Amino acid sequence: MGSLSASLNIATQSMLAEQGAIETSTNNIANANTPGYSRQVPNFEEAGTIQIGTLTFGTGVQLGSVTSLRDAVLDLRVNQETQQQGQLNAFLDGGQQIQELFNETSGTGLQAPLSAFFNSLSELASNPSDLTTRQNVVTSAQNLATAFNQTSNNLSTLQRNTDLAVQQSVSQVNSLTAQIAQVNQQVVAATKTGENAGPFQDQRQQLINQLSNYIDVSEIDAGDGGLTLTTSSGSALVVGNQSFALSTQANPATGLQDVYANGADITSQISGGALAGQIQIRDQEIPSVQNSLDTLAYNLTTSVNSQNRAGFDLNGNAGGNLFTPLTQAPGAAASVTIALTDPTLIAASGTAGLGNTGDNSNANKLLALQNQDIVGGQTPLSYYSDTVFKIGNDVSSAQTTEQAGSQTLLQLQNLQGGVSGVDINEEAANLVRFQTAYQASAQVATVINTLLQTTINMVT
Amino acid sequence: MSVRLNPDLLPDLLASIQKSEQNENIATQELSSGRTANSPSDNPAAAAAIVLNHDQTSQDSQFLRNISALQGRFQVADSTISNVVEVLTQALSLGTEGANGTVSATDRQAIATEVQGLLTQTVGLANTTYQGAYLFGGTNVNAQPFTVDSTTGAATYHGNPNTTSVEISNGNSITANVPGDQLFQNANGSVLGALQDLYTALNTGNNMPTAVSEVQSALSQLDVQRVTYGNALNQINLSESFLNQDQLNLSQQENTLEGADLSVVASNFSQAQLADQATLSATSRVLSQKTLLDYLA
Numbered sequence: 001m002g003s004l005s006a007s008l009n010i011a012t013q014s015m016l017a018e019q020g021a022i023e024t025s026t027n028n029i030a031n032a033n034t035p036g037y038s039r040q041v042p043n044f045e046e047a048g049t050i051q052i053g054t055l056t057f058g059t060g061v062q063l064g065s066v067t068s069l070r071d072a073v074l075d076l077r078v079n080q081e082t083q084q085q086g087q088l089n090a091f092l093d094g095g096q097q098i099q100e101l102f103n104e105t106s107g108t109g110l111q112a113p114l115s116a117f118f119n120s121l122s123e124l125a126s127n128p129s130d131l132t133t134r135q136n137v138v139t140s141a142q143n144l145a146t147a148f149n150q151t152s153n154n155l156s157t158l159q160r161n162t163d164l165a166v167q168q169s170v171s172q173v174n175s176l177t178a179q180i181a182q183v184n185q186q187v188v189a190a191t192k193t194g195e196n197a198g199p200f201q202d203q204r205q206q207l208i209n210q211l212s213n214y215i216d217v218s219e220i221d222a223g224d225g226g227l228t229l230t231t232s233s234g235s236a237l238v239v240g241n242q243s244f245a246l247s248t249q250a251n252p253a254t255g256l257q258d259v260y261a262n263g264a265d266i267t268s269q270i271s272g273g274a275l276a277g278q279i280q281i282r283d284q285e286i287p288s289v290q291n292s293l294d295t296l297a298y299n300l301t302t303s304v305n306s307q308n309r310a311g312f313d314l315n316g317n318a319g320g321n322l323f324t325p326l327t328q329a330p331g332a333a334a335s336v337t338i339a340l341t342d343p344t345l346i347a348a349s350g351t352a353g354l355g356n357t358g359d360n361s362n363a364n365k366l367l368a369l370q371n372q373d374i375v376g377g378q379t380p381l382s383y384y385s386d387t388v389f390k391i392g393n394d395v396s397s398a399q400t401t402e403q404a405g406s407q408t409l410l411q412l413q414n415l416q417g418g419v420s421g422v423d424i425n426e427e428a429a430n431l432v433r434f435q436t437a438y439q440a441s442a443q444v445a446t447v448i449n450t451l452l453q454t455t456i457n458m459v460t
Numbered sequence: 461m462s463v464r465l466n467p468d469l470l471p472d473l474l475a476s477i478q479k480s481e482q483n484e485n486i487a488t489q490e491l492s493s494g495r496t497a498n499s500p501s502d503n504p505a506a507a508a509a510i511v512l513n514h515d516q517t518s519q520d521s522q523f524l525r526n527i528s529a530l531q532g533r534f535q536v537a538d539s540t541i542s543n544v545v546e547v548l549t550q551a552l553s554l555g556t557e558g559a560n561g562t563v564s565a566t567d568r569q570a571i572a573t574e575v576q577g578l579l580t581q582t583v584g585l586a587n588t589t590y591q592g593a594y595l596f597g598g599t600n601v602n603a604q605p606f607t608v609d610s611t612t613g614a615a616t617y618h619g620n621p622n623t624t625s626v627e628i629s630n631g632n633s634i635t636a637n638v639p640g641d642q643l644f645q646n647a648n649g650s651v652l653g654a655l656q657d658l659y660t661a662l663n664t665g666n667n668m669p670t671a672v673s674e675v676q677s678a679l680s681q682l683d684v685q686r687v688t689y690g691n692a693l694n695q696i697n698l699s700e701s702f703l704n705q706d707q708l709n710l711s712q713q714e715n716t717l718e719g720a721d722l723s724v725v726a727s728n729f730s731q732a733q734l735a736d737q738a739t740l741s742a743t744s745r746v747l748s749q750k751t752l753l754d755y756l757a
Contacts (some may be wrong), residue, residue: 358601389508392500417466
């Protein structure tokens with residue numbers, strides 16, 4: 001036979017369980033706007049049964065556990081997409097700065113000084129003995145050299161700034177991995193004692209997502225609730241409660257900072273996050289543009305010099321170099337300068353001696369360089385035009401990928417929200433349900449209380 | 461059970477606000493600059509083509525400047541030759557007058573003096589400069605091309621027989637000068653030689669008819685040589701109109717490459733604005749939407 005006190009016990013247990021459920025809903029509502037928070041659900045369980053004679057009675061309800069709802073696979077996909085977006089955004093950040101140096105539609109770039117230089121030679125050919133015309137050749141050669149220098153210097157500055165950004169990213173990575181190691185340990189501890197590890201997992205996912213902005217992360221489930229984080233090339237970042245800091249070290253050849261993990265250079269292996277984008281800009285994009293500029297500067301000045309040497313100046317002497325001769329293409333754009341300031345030294349004539357000051361045959365040959373394939377198998381302007389195309393195209397395709405990626409990321413985050421996001425209406429409905437159940441249990445307790453009173457009064 | 465949707469609508473709404481504001485921005489930029497390509501990445505192929513387009517436009521402008529300088533030079537050269545033709549015509553009539561048997565020796569000598577003056581005048585014309593350079597010295601433009609022996613009247617050419625060629629449009633060159641010896645001391649009729657011979661003939665009274673016919677052939681030879689300048693002037697005029705047309709074509713091409721169709725851009729702008737307002741109004745409604753809690757109280 002069941003007892004009244006057992007019933008009273010069931011009613012109070014039930015009130016406690018509903019109270020816990022109400023607390024869970026309240027907590028969900030409170031955290032509706034907390035970034036990274038996963039909604040929690042109370043898990044009611046049927047309490048054990050009791051055997052009295054031949055009868056089996058239930059002993060009520062108990063709040064077995066509170067669990068956080070999350071989809072580990074979605075978390076992983078969000079992190080991966082974040083890595084790609086981090087890389088693209090960093091690449092675009094640098095790429096847009098590069099392309100502004102070559103924004104020919106708004107008149108910045110090398111087309112104007114290149115054209116002006118050849119135009120001055122064209123004018124020289126039409127009036128070879130005129131000093132003003134000759135001075136104009138010297139001036140436009142000087143302007144061209146300055147334009148090469150400035151563009152190259154701007155690229156170098158951009159490269160140094162990106163190098164600083166790499167170092168900042170590395171220290172962000174280190175600070176995040178240290179925090180993740182700590183939280184990772186808390187997840188393991190909570191999992192061991194059977195507590196709800198959810199809040200710690202929320203925090204950990206939030207931190208890993210932030211880390212994904214900076215570097216490519218692979219997650220390996222350690223089995224005890226903990227995660228092992230490595231870069232996608234396998235360098236350990238977090239193992240258990242330990243984090244492994246990345247370091248930077250200046251490359252003796254370039255002067256730029258290489259990224260090291262546990263003593264190994266992983267600079268070229270980083271494949272995601274802002275670090276990958278910054279390294280791509282610093283080590284590939286800028287050097288490639290710089291290389292194009294150098295090739296252009298080197299080949300153009302070398303050809304102009306050798307043609308000027310082939311002619312004769314206004315004094316009838318053999319011509320010299322118009323630009324200071326460069327020994328090699330690397331660094332050419334940054335170092336090109338003019339070698340002469342005396343306008344009479346421009347070798348317009350093709351014949352030696354003072355009797356040919358009106359001869360323009362060498363000026364014509366200098367001018368003809370404009371249409372000759374002297375730079376990488378192309379004319380100077382076509383080569384430059386190709387360079388502009390490559391820069392624009394790199395940025396443009398990164399933009400396209402970034403736009404598609406941000407859509408994907410938004411969708412993934414929506415899916416994640418579908419699983420883990422707090423819905424106020426849902427919580428309100430639950431609250432009402434729990435409230436009703438609590439009120440019912442309280443009412444039951446009152447009834448039992450009355451019954452007990454009746455029983456007690458029966459005795460007296 | 462249906463799929464649970466993300467209860468937080470804000471990220472989607474913010475993304476569409478961002479998108480419509482971005483469109484608005486692009487349209488504003490296109491409206492204010494009049495260009496659809498404002499950065500190389502907007503249209504990489506157009507950006508590359510623009511480089512070549514601007515270069516060609518700038519080359520054309522330079523060709524046009526060269527042409528106007530050449531026009532000046534050719535006009536001076538041509539009018540100088542016209543003056544020489546006048547001098548020769550005058551010499552011819554003086555020669556005809558001197559060849560007349562009725563003219564006395566004294567009168568003939570007076571005519572000879574006149575012819576000597578014409579010779580000096582011709583040499584002066586042959587030494588014409590344009591912007592500090594001698595026009596008729598071949599490529600030796602800084603030395604006086606002709607000097608005359610004051611006693612014999614014989615002229616010496618100090619220039620050279622070289623010509624210069626100047627490009628007046630892409631791949632199209634013209635000869636920019638005729639050397640002085642070819643003009644004034646041509647083997648088929650030397651202007652200076654004829655005048656010298658006429659002077660000697662008038663002084664001595666011998667070989668008068670030969671001297672007169674020499675002047676005649678010098679005159680016709682000069683006409684032949686002068687055609688070079690006339691042709692060159694025609695050629696640069698043709699080039700000039702070609703270059704003007706080419707610049708027009710280039711600017712049309714530039715417009716096709718990067719120019720914005722203003723009616724399209726304006727309609728894009730109002731569309732973007734409309735979309736932006738719609739999104740904003742939707743957002744405000746979502747944000748102020750009542751929840752179940754509001755009805756429970």
